[in-house]
Every structure is written in structure tokens, then in C-alpha cells.
Amino acid sequence: MDIDSKRGRFMNKIKKGAVAAIVCFILMIPAIPLHAADQLDERIYYILVDRFVNGNNENDHNINVEDPEAYHGGDIAGIIDKLPEIKQKGFSAINLSPIMVSESYHGFDTTDHQLIDEQFGTMEDLKELVEQAHEQDIKVILDFVISQVSSSHPFASAEQVGGYFDQSLSKLEITSESTSYINDAIKLWVEEAGVDGIHVYADEPENGELIDRITENLQDQAFVITEGTDRSGIAMNHDFQQEAVNLLSNPGESLEPLFDQEYAFTANGINYMESVLTSRFAFEAVREGYHPVTRWKLASTLLYTLPGSSLFYQGGEVPMDNGQAEPDHRMAELNKEDEEIIQHLEKLSQIRESSQALSEGELELVGQAGAMTVFKRTSAEETMYIAVNNDTKTQVVPVEDIDSDMQLTGLLEDDIVRRQDDGTYRIALERETSNIFIVEENKGINWFFITMMVIIFGGFVAFITALNIKVKHRTK
Numbered sequence: 138m139d140i141d142s143k144r145g146r147f148m149n150k151i152k153k154g155a156v157a158a159i160v161c162f163i164l165m166i167p168a169i170p171l172h173a174a175d176q177l178d179e180r181i182y183y184i185l186v187d188r189f190v191n192g193n194n195e196n197d198h199n200i201n202v203e204d205p206e207a208y209h210g211g212d213i214a215g216i217i218d219k220l221p222e223i224k225q226k227g228f229s230a231i232n233l234s235p236i237m238v239s240e241s242y243h244g245f246d247t248t249d250h251q252l253i254d255e256q257f258g259t260m261e262d263l264k265e266l267v268e269q270a271h272e273q274d275i276k277v278i279l280d281f282v283i284s285q286v287s288s289s290h291p292f293a294s295a296e297q298v299g300g301y302f303d304q305s306l307s308k309l310e311i312t313s314e315s316t317s318y319i320n321d322a323i324k325l326w327v328e329e330a331g332v333d334g335i336h337v338y339a340d341e342p343e344n345g346e347l348i349d350r351i352t353e354n355l356q357d358q359a360f361v362i363t364e365g366t367d368r369s370g371i372a373m374n375h376d377f378q379q380e381a382v383n384l385l386s387n388p389g390e391s392l393e394p395l396f397d398q399e400y401a402f403t404a405n406g407i408n409y410m411e412s413v414l415t416s417r418f419a420f421e422a423v424r425e426g427y428h429p430v431t432r433w434k435l436a437s438t439l440l441y442t443l444p445g446s447s448l449f450y451q452g453g454e455v456p457m458d459n460g461q462a463e464p465d466h467r468m469a470e471l472n473k474e475d476e477e478i479i480q481h482l483e484k485l486s487q488i489r490e491s492s493q494a495l496s497e498g499e500l501e502l503v504g505q506a507g508a509m510t511v512f513k514r515t516s517a518e519e520t521m522y523i524a525v526n527n528d529t530k531t532q533v534v535p536v537e538d539i540d541s542d543m544q545l546t547g548l549l550e551d552d553i554v555r556r557q558d559d560g561t562y563r564i565a566l567e568r569e570t571s572n573i574f575i576v577e578e579n580k581g582i583n584w585f586f587i588t589m590m591v592i593i594f595g596g597f598v599a600f601i602t603a604l605n606i607k608v609k610h611r612t613k
Contacts, residue, residue: 177360177371177405178496179276180441180486181448182228185413186257187242188468189451190215196256202468208242209468213258217266219471220273226454226479227486230276232336232362234413236263237322240287243413243466244280245301245338248287250322260330267331278334279326283309283319283344284365292318301338301414302464308343316347320354327359336362362407371405374445378409382418385410385436387425388529388569392439392510396502404497406445410436413450417465419458429456431569434481435525438549438571441485442514442523444500454478481549488548488573494521504534504564511536511564522574526566535561545574555579 191197192214201207216231223231235244238252253260267277285306286293292315293307300306309315326332335355339348348368352361362371377395384390402408410418410433418436419429433456440447451469456478459465489495498514498521505511509532511524522545526532539545539562545554549572554562556579566572 177446179230179446180228180489181230181232181278181407181446182223182226183232183234183413183448183450184216185211185234185243185451185466185469186213186216186236187211187234187244188466190219190469190471192216192218193258193262196258198256205466206242208256211468212256213262213266217262217269220266220269220275222471224273224275225483227483227490228449229274229486229490230278230333231270232278232334232448233280235280235282237281240289241302241304243302245282246285246287246304246306247282248289249291250281250319251325263330263332271331276333277331278336278362279332280336280338281323281326282338283347284338284340285309308340311343311347316350319347320350323351323355327355332359334360334362336364338364339366341366341368371407371446373412373448374402374406374408377402377406378412378415381408381436381439382410382421385432385439385527386418386421387427387432388527389508390527391505391508392525392527393502393505395439396500396510396512402444402500404444407448408440408443408445409448409450410440411450411453412448412464413466414464416462417456417458418453419456420460420462420465423458423460424462429458430475430477433478435527435569435571437478437482437485438523438525438573441489442495442521442573444514454482484549492519492521492575493517494519504536506532506534508532509534509566520576522564522576523571524564524566524574525571526568529568531565531567533563533565535563537561539576542579543576544579546577548573548575 187208187210189211191210191212193212196212197210199208200210202209235247236253236257237244237247238249238254240246240248244254253263270277285298285300286309288307290307292310294310296308297305298308323335326335335351337348337351345366345368348363348366352370355361360371362373364373380395384392384395418433422429422432433453452465455470455473455475457465457470459467494514494516498516500512500514502510502512503522508528509524509526511522511534514521514523522536524534537560539556541556545562545564547553550570552572554564554574557563564574
């Protein structure tokens with residue numbers, strides 16, 4: 138049975154289970170309103186707007202592609218043009234870099250939180266983006282920076298801070314007036330433009346209470362992702378990023394440290410390998426002397442199977458590498474996509490979307506051999522085993538506590554693991570590969586499939602033989 142057939146059977150099984158679970162839930166308890174934050178399970182594609190795609194030349198003001206500090210022409214219209222491709226790659230949300238009026242192409246030095254930079258388009262353009270994204274079941278998230286502002290911002294304080302990208306900027310002055318201004322700005326983007334989430338860059342403790350106010354005000358309207366604060370809620374998992382890059386940039390490192398309690402994977406955490414603020418993961422792999430495509434496939438398997446959401450920075454699918462240990466703000470090289478990574482992401486997305494275990498199941502580390510790690514995700518309906526071999530050679534990890542009448546069926550790669558005489562299930566992976574296994578009933582040898590293959594192959598051989606005989610008769 139091929140991988141598509143397995144996946145089809147798996148998805149039908151999950152759909153039936155999900156329908157039954159929903160019906161039982163509705164019948165047994167009254168409806169309970171859920172906050173937007175309680176439902177976050179997204180594959181997020183981060184877009185540095187000015188360095189993505191230029192879709193409208195009419196808003197190209199002061200463009201200079203030769204100057205790394207100038208605007209290069211990316212805009213909201215360009216994002217709209219690329220929505221079908223983003224959807225095809227399996228992403229369920231896009232996160233836009235700051236689009237508010239600022240002094241720089243990257244937008245992290247805001248001068249007005251309530252206006253769109255005309256370089257990127259208009260409010261009508263943003264509304265169209267949101268509308269078209271929603272038609273393709275893609276959520277839209279906006280970056281919103283309050284940890285620092287331009288000195289020309291109406292609520293800039295006299296205190297200077299070291300901002301992102303080595304800028305010297307001002308802190309946002311926190312007063313009742315500025316708090317009202319910020320809340321009005323967020324209300325504008327959520328209620329008028331219709332965005333689904335706000336990604337807030339803040340400082341603790343200066344902006345802590347403001348973050349609480351923002352989150353409280355939005356509630357069911359939109360979710361809030363936070364950076365730079367220890368407030369509860371949805372947050373970028375920076376500790377995971379640093380450790381994962383160290384371990385996955387070269388083979389031979391065990392991934393076991395990632396499962397230490399300190400990383401505390403949660404349903405509302407966002408795991409990532411690179412961002413607009415970090416160096417490229419591909420650069421880290423190449424610097425160590427290893428193939429970035431292989432490294433990215435292992436990393437993406439991990440990102441799609443751990444609890445929480447995942448974030449990919451534009452160009453990761455190429456994979457882009459600026460050759461420097463600093464953030465990569467070049468135009469996205471979308472014409473150089475690596476088909477191997479794209480296909481891998483599409484498979485992962487299909488599996489994640491159809492799996493209750495991966496979206497909400499418990500996490501448990503179950504086995505380790507050399508630098509190969511096996512962990513499982515378990516929900517009420519299913520169990521998944523995820524195997525990632527970061528070793529330089531083939532490794533085997535025995536897994537126990539699986540019923541004898543079950544088998545492990547590979548979903549990323551075609552593989553079936555059955556029970557051994559000692560009661561274990563031995564998961565074997567070649568070096569620098571990964572697979573996801575679903576636990577299902579042991580189907581035994583598929584004699585029907587084998588018989589059909591014999592018939593088809595035999596018929597093909599008979600056809601070729603008859604054709605050769607016919608040709609020989611004609612040439613006599």
C-alpha cells in the first residue's frame with residue numbers, strides 16, 4: 138500500500154472519530170465560549186514585507202535595491218499574489234513584519250501605530266489580503282512593536298534603548314493617554330482590517346501591564362503572541378530555538394536535551410528555527426559543513442510534531458543562506474525553492490492537520506540510540522511515534538508497551554514495523570532521516586496487493602513477449 142493510500146485511510150479514520158467526539162461533546166455538556174488563544178495550532182509563515190514580493194509598482198517610493206538599508210519594494214499586493222503558493226506549502230497563517238509607518242524598511246522603529254506605511258499599500262489592500270487569506274483558510278497576524286519606537290513617535294520617551302538591528306531608539310512612554318492610543322491602534326487592525334492575531338514585541342516589566350490590557354481587550358476577537366515578556370499566553374519559544382539550532386545544525390548530536398522540562402512545550406508555544414531577528418538556520422548548517430536541505434527536513438519534522446505552533450521565516454524553503462551570522466533581510470528568493478523541502482512540508486502539513494495526537498496529544502520521550510530520538514504523542518483517539526535520526530549512521534530504537542496485535546505504519550516514508558519475538562517494536566532509520574508512525578491494527582501480509590502486482594507484472598511481461606514475437610514474424 139502506497140503512502141497516499143495510507144494517509145487517505147488514516148485521514149478518514151480521524152474524521153470519523155472527530156465527528157463522533159464532537160457529537161458526544163455537544164450532547165453531554167453545554168456550550169462553553171473559547172478564547173481565541175485557546176485554539177492556536179498553526180503553521181505560520183513569517184513575511185518581511187519589504188523583502189518579499191513587489192506586487193504594485195505604483196507605491197514604489199524611494200526604492201533602491203542596491204542599498205541594503207533602503208526600501209526594496211515588497212508590498213501587501215505581492216503577498217496577495219503569493220497566497221495560493223503559501224497555502225500549497227501547507228501553511229495555515231501568515232505573520233507580517235510591522236507595516237505601520239516607521240523610519241526603516243523593516244518597520245521595527247514605528248512612528249505611528251495607527252497608519253500603514255504607504256510603501257506597503259493602503260488599508261484597503263490589507264482588507265483585501267485578509268479577505269483572500271480567509272478564503273483559503275489562512276489567518277493573518279500583524280507584528281506590533283511597543284518595546285521601542287522612533288524618537289519622532291508621539292509617545293516616545295526621553296529614555297533611549299538599544300533597539301533591534303543595532304538601532305538606538307526611544308522607549309514608549311507609558312501613560313493613560315499612550316495606553317489608550319495603543320489599544321485604539323490594535324482595535325483598528327483587528328476590527329477594521331479583520332486580522333486574526335497581533336504579535337507584540339514588548340519589554341518586561343515596562344510593558345507588562347499594557348500586554349495584559351491588550352490581551353484582555355481582545356479575548357475572542359484575536360489572539361496575542363508575545364515577545365520579551367514572561368506573561369502567560371502564546372509566546373515565542375526562544376529557548377527551544379537556541380538549543381535546537383545548536384543540536385540540529387550538524388549530525389551526531391542527540392536531541393534528548395530538547396525534552397528537558399525547562400523547555401516546557403505547551404499548546405500555546407511557538408517553536409521555530411530562525412526568524413527576522415536571528416541568523417539563518419541554513420547558514421549555521423553550512424558553517425558546520427553539512428547539507429542545509431537535509432538539516433531542514435529533520436528540523437521541520439520536529440517543528441510539526443511537537444506541541445504548539447511552528448513559525449517559518451520566508452526563504453526557509455529555499456533554503457536561503459546569506460553567509461553571515463546575522464539576520465538575513467534580502468529579497469526572498471522564491472524562484473529557487475527546493476522541491477525536496479517543499480514536498481516534505483506538504484506531507485507534514487497533511488499529517489498534522491489530520492492528527493488529533495499531534496495537535497493536542499501528550500508528549501513523552503520513549504527511546505534513544507546514539508543520536509536517534511523517538512518520542513510519542515498520545516490523545517484519546519490515537520498514538521503517534523515520531524523518530525528523528527540525527528546520527529551519522531543507521532540506528533535502531535526498540536519501543537515497548539504496544540499491543541501485540543498492532544503495527545507501526547510510516548506516514549512520511551513507506552515503512553511498517555511489527556512486533557518482534559521479544560515483544561518490542563524496533564524502529565530503524567537511516568542516518569539523517571525521520572519518520573512518523575501511526576499505531577494501527579496489524580494487517581499482516583497484504584496478499585491481495587501482492588497478487589494484483591503479480592498479475593499486473595505478469596500481464597506486462599506477457600504483453601512484451603507477444604509484441605516481440607509479432608515483430609519477429611513481421612521481419613521474416
